[in-house]
Amino acid sequence: MNWNWLNRNTDQILTWLVQHIWLAAVPTVLGLLLALPLGAIAFRYRWSYTVLITLAGLLYTIPSLALFVVLPGLLGTRILDPINVVIALTLYTLALLVRVVADALDSVSPLVRQSAVAMGYRPLRSLITVQLPLAIPVIGAGLRVAAVSNVSLVSVAALLGIPQLGQLFTTGFQLNFFTPIIAGIVLCLLVAAVFDGLIQLAVRFSTPWERAVKRR
Amino acid sequence: MISFQSVSKVYPDGTPAVEDLTIEIPTGEITVFVGPSGCGKTTSLRMINRMIEPTGGAVLIDGKDTRSIDAPALRRGIGYVIQNAGLFPHRTVLDNVATVPVLKGQSRRAARAAAGELLARVGLDSAMGGRYPAQLSGGQQQRVGVARALAADPPVMLMDEPFSAVDPVVREQLQDELIRLQAELGKTIVFVTHDIDEAVKLGDGIAVFAVGGRLAQYASPAEVLSRPADDFVADFVGRDRGYRALSFTAAGDLPLHDEHTVVLGRPVPADLAPPDATVDKPYWVLVVDGDRQPRGWVDVRELPAGRVVTVGDLVLGGSLAGPTSSLRTALDAALSSPSGRGVAVDEDGRVIGTVAAQEVLAAIEVARAVTPASFSPEDRSEQPAKRKQGSEPATSAAVPS
Amino acid sequence: MTGALSWLTDPANWTGSAGIPTRLWQHLWYALLSLGIAIVIALPLGALIGHTGKGTGLVSGLANALRALPTLGLLIMLALWGLNTLPGSIALLGPTIAVLVILAIPPILSNTYAGIAAVDPDTRDAAKGMGMTGGQVLVRVELPVALPLIISGVRSAYLQVVATATIAAVVSLGGFGRYVIDGLAQQNYPMMVGGALLVALLAIIGDRLLALVAHFAVSPGITGRSVKARATTADLVVRRPGAAEVQDGGGAPDRDGVESAMARAGQIADRTGPL
Numbered sequence: 001m002n003w004n005w006l007n008r009n010t011d012q013i014l015t016w017l018v019q020h021i022w023l024a025a026v027p028t029v030l031g032l033l034l035a036l037p038l039g040a041i042a043f044r045y046r047w048s049y050t051v052l053i054t055l056a057g058l059l060y061t062i063p064s065l066a067l068f069v070v071l072p073g074l075l076g077t078r079i080l081d082p083i084n085v086v087i088a089l090t091l092y093t094l095a096l097l098v099r100v101v102a103d104a105l106d107s108v109s110p111l112v113r114q115s116a117v118a119m120g121y122r123p124l125r126s127l128i129t130v131q132l133p134l135a136i137p138v139i140g141a142g143l144r145v146a147a148v149s150n151v152s153l154v155s156v157a158a159l160l161g162i163p164q165l166g167q168l169f170t171t172g173f174q175l176n177f178f179t180p181i182i183a184g185i186v187l188c189l190l191v192a193a194v195f196d197g198l199i200q201l202a203v204r205f206s207t208p209w210e211r212a213v214k215r216r
Numbered sequence: 217m218i219s220f221q222s223v224s225k226v227y228p229d230g231t232p233a234v235e236d237l238t239i240e241i242p243t244g245e246i247t248v249f250v251g252p253s254g255c256g257k258t259t260s261l262r263m264i265n266r267m268i269e270p271t272g273g274a275v276l277i278d279g280k281d282t283r284s285i286d287a288p289a290l291r292r293g294i295g296y297v298i299q300n301a302g303l304f305p306h307r308t309v310l311d312n313v314a315t316v317p318v319l320k321g322q323s324r325r326a327a328r329a330a331a332g333e334l335l336a337r338v339g340l341d342s343a344m345g346g347r348y349p350a351q352l353s354g355g356q357q358q359r360v361g362v363a364r365a366l367a368a369d370p371p372v373m374l375m376d377e378p379f380s381a382v383d384p385v386v387r388e389q390l391q392d393e394l395i396r397l398q399a400e401l402g403k404t405i406v407f408v409t410h411d412i413d414e415a416v417k418l419g420d421g422i423a424v425f426a427v428g429g430r431l432a433q434y435a436s437p438a439e440v441l442s443r444p445a446d447d448f449v450a451d452f453v454g455r456d457r458g459y460r461a462l463s464f465t466a467a468g469d470l471p472l473h474d475e476h477t478v479v480l481g482r483p484v485p486a487d488l489a490p491p492d493a494t495v496d497k498p499y500w501v502l503v504v505d506g507d508r509q510p511r512g513w514v515d516v517r518e519l520p521a522g523r524v525v526t527v528g529d530l531v532l533g534g535s536l537a538g539p540t541s542s543l544r545t546a547l548d549a550a551l552s553s554p555s556g557r558g559v560a561v562d563e564d565g566r567v568i569g570t571v572a573a574q575e576v577l578a579a580i581e582v583a584r585a586v587t588p589a590s591f592s593p594e595d596r597s598e599q600p601a602k603r604k605q606g607s608e609p610a611t612s613a614a615v616p617s
Numbered sequence: 618m619t620g621a622l623s624w625l626t627d628p629a630n631w632t633g634s635a636g637i638p639t640r641l642w643q644h645l646w647y648a649l650l651s652l653g654i655a656i657v658i659a660l661p662l663g664a665l666i667g668h669t670g671k672g673t674g675l676v677s678g679l680a681n682a683l684r685a686l687p688t689l690g691l692l693i694m695l696a697l698w699g700l701n702t703l704p705g706s707i708a709l710l711g712p713t714i715a716v717l718v719i720l721a722i723p724p725i726l727s728n729t730y731a732g733i734a735a736v737d738p739d740t741r742d743a744a745k746g747m748g749m750t751g752g753q754v755l756v757r758v759e760l761p762v763a764l765p766l767i768i769s770g771v772r773s774a775y776l777q778v779v780a781t782a783t784i785a786a787v788v789s790l791g792g793f794g795r796y797v798i799d800g801l802a803q804q805n806y807p808m809m810v811g812g813a814l815l816v817a818l819l820a821i822i823g824d825r826l827l828a829l830v831a832h833f834a835v836s837p838g839i840t841g842r843s844v845k846a847r848a849t850t851a852d853l854v855v856r857r858p859g860a861a862e863v864q865d866g867g868g869a870p871d872r873d874g875v876e877s878a879m880a881r882a883g884q885i886a887d888r889t890g891p892l
Contacts, residue, residue, distance in 0.1 A: 061820045063780035066813035073810055115302030119315050120292030133306045148685045155687040159787055169693045185690040192685035209306045209348040
């Protein structure tokens with residue numbers, strides 16, 4: 001492990017790190033925001049559940065590198081534009097989370113749902129103030145998976161020359177040099193771990209009733 | 217008043233859940249829908265707040281067809297309590313209770329304040345307001361459920377087997393609470409249960425449903441017990457209905473006999489020896505404590521004079537008859553006592569005398585000579601609401617040890 | 618896009634060592650070889666874990682850890698090591714297959730173990746009662762019943778390896794990925810997109826074929842009875858025996874619900890693999 005090399009290239013590595021974080025985080029958040037309404041629709045209207053899940057499944061069978069390359073043709077962007085990565089990963093996140101959101105809403109006790117109806121809640125308000133909060137733990141679990149996957153997927157884009165931590169791998173390969181590769185792996189794992197931890201914290205923070213039960 | 221007009225519910229696959237139901241539920245009373253599983257009682261209940269929509273007929277509340285009102289708005293005006301409470305687990309108890317007032321536009325602070333008072337009203341410590349449902353016991357959750365239903369002060373309350381999921385001791389407490397609350401509030405309550413005893417205890421009027429959604433009988437509890445409309449109702453009410461019917465007749469003026477007593481912890485007085493020492497029957501004497509509350513019985517033949525009576529000597533007695541007891545309680549007190557003499561106590565639980573089984577039976581004969589007024593469904597709307605007779609004292613448990 | 622289509626239909630691209638059939642064969646070869654090795658390793662292991670109930674924590678921990686690992690990095694690292702230490706012919710191939718196998722194992726492993734564990738205990742009991750040995754129970758009863766989940770795991774693994782094999786092109790191996798890499802280097806966008814489309818097709822068609830296999834291989838009787846309501850991805854988390862029913866205040870999903878959601882999400886995510 002060549003620490004000198006690392007020292008000399010710290011700036012570059014940091015730049016790549018920041019870009020990597022950005023490229024992984026944005027699609028995760030976007031995917032979640034889009035998945036919430038879509039998942040709610042899939043949950044509410046059973047016919048749409050099948051349609052959406054099938055589409056999502058289909059999307060998931062497409063390897064990411066392929067998607068990174070094919071999207072520009074469909075969107076009209078340049079192949080080397082990072083936006084392709086963001087869009088592709090958003091689509092993956094979306095495909096994953098739509099099902100998670102739908103299933104999470106499904107796992108909320110029907111008794112509670114009925115209660116809300118009986119109190120006089122309209123469907124939308126019930127969804128937002130009663131069902132979604134209760135679905136947070138399950139959605140959070142799916143979100144963690146999506147976030148961690150995204151961190152790994154971003155590095156693949158190095159093959160297209162998009163700057164992020166994956167460049168450490170290609171550089172290392174070109175230079176026949178292990179240091180950047182190991183550094184890259186370690187940093188990716190770190191970012192993934194941080195994302196995972198942050199999401200867990202967010203879930204815990206937003207579900208005080210779960211904490212209360214544990215205290216009992 | 218809630219009225220069902222030829223209401224029926226048939227599911228898309230053809231199964232009839234409710235068959236041509238016509239019934240008038242009087243305002244300000246507890247009406248119980250009772251029957252076995254699959255009889256349509258819950259379905260009928262849920263057609264009142266349109267959780268289920270009828271396939272035929274109409275439901276009117278105070279003359280207005282429920283379908284003419286926007287469903288959520290209708291439901292905000294009706295309290296709804298279910299088994300397992302259905303509390304929102306992600307909200308504190310206070311916020312749960314404040315749900316409907318907030319929905320109706322009241323400020324959260326005002327709603328929470330009112331909720332706190334309501335908690336006290338249903339017998340909960342207001343400190344519980346900040347807890348989450350998962351931290352409460354089943355009985356406590358059920359009370360919160362009732363408080364939540366009461367929060368917007370709806371004129372109508374629907375209760376669907378609310379006490380079925382708790383243990384019998386808690387259930388009895390909750391039932392008593394409901395009776396007490398209703399005495400204060402006078403709401404129109406429709407209560408569903410499969411337990412005929414609960415129905416008889418709580419209901420001012422009972423509607424017995426048969427499997428397939430048919431209304432078999434709608435009458436006062438006394439009438440259902442003493443004059444079941446058909447075989448189904450007779451079977452459903454079950455054995456002991458004669459005995460149960462006794463709870464609707466007050467014990468009135470049963471003769472009370474004075475009773476020699478021995479005080480726990482004191483020596484047996486010398487003059488308490490059995491009159492005829494040769495007869496081989498136990499000679500029971502009632503044991504009381506310092507407050508003249510009954511503790512049990514002792515067979516004086518086993519205790520020499522001067523011997524201190526201890527708890528270990530006691531044979532625990534039967535149930536107690538109180539000042540407002542029914543014939544049923546009096547009879548049970550006599551039958552469950554080792555001496556055959558039922559202990560009667562005053563409001564403070566102090567012994568005032570005993571009743572003998574023979575005398576209770578004589579009183580029953582007297583009561584039967586007076587025929588109760590008949591209540592047919594049509595008559596009910598003209599008759600003023602009749603509260604059921606013969607409320608039980610709060611403790612009809614065995615003599616405490 | 619039209620450029621890609623014309624590239625795809627250009628007969629010149631269908632011949633020679635850089636032709637589509639050759640590359641297809643290479644890609645398939647990598648995929649099926651590693652899949653085969655992974656099945657040989659993971660199936661018995663998963664069956665053992667499911668049968669005995671031991672080691673379940675290991676499996677889920679492994680799956681999670683692997684998801685966070687950047688496969689590109691892993692691939693390159695092992696390839697580099699191979700270049701420097703292994704003899705020429707398998708210098709790159711060996712490590713690549715190794716990586717593919719490593720990535721293919723978790724889905725097969727966890728699906729197998731969950732499928733076996735989800736077999737109705739009554740069924741197992743009846744089999745033992747009839748006099749079957751442990752091994753016979755496994756082969757004649759548990760495996761057939763767990764087959765849907767197992768095949769589902771193989772499908773996940775297939776997608777994983779197809780995707781990863783695409784990247785193997787970066788370490789100078791063959792397969793459709795070469796079109797993408799070479800196309801980028803040569804600024805030949807039609808080739809890039811064509812290659813990407815081919816990869817996608819390979820993935821989708823293979824997946825569908827495996828689904829067809831499942832349809833015919835699984836006994837028609839397995840639609841509910843012996844496995845609790847058809848083993849689904851929800852069974853990826855084995856309910857711990859004696860896991861408490863949701864208690865009072867239950868309206869929120871219980872911990873098992875959260876874990877199974879995580880496992881389910883993981884299974885979906887692993888279909889794409891970190892690639």
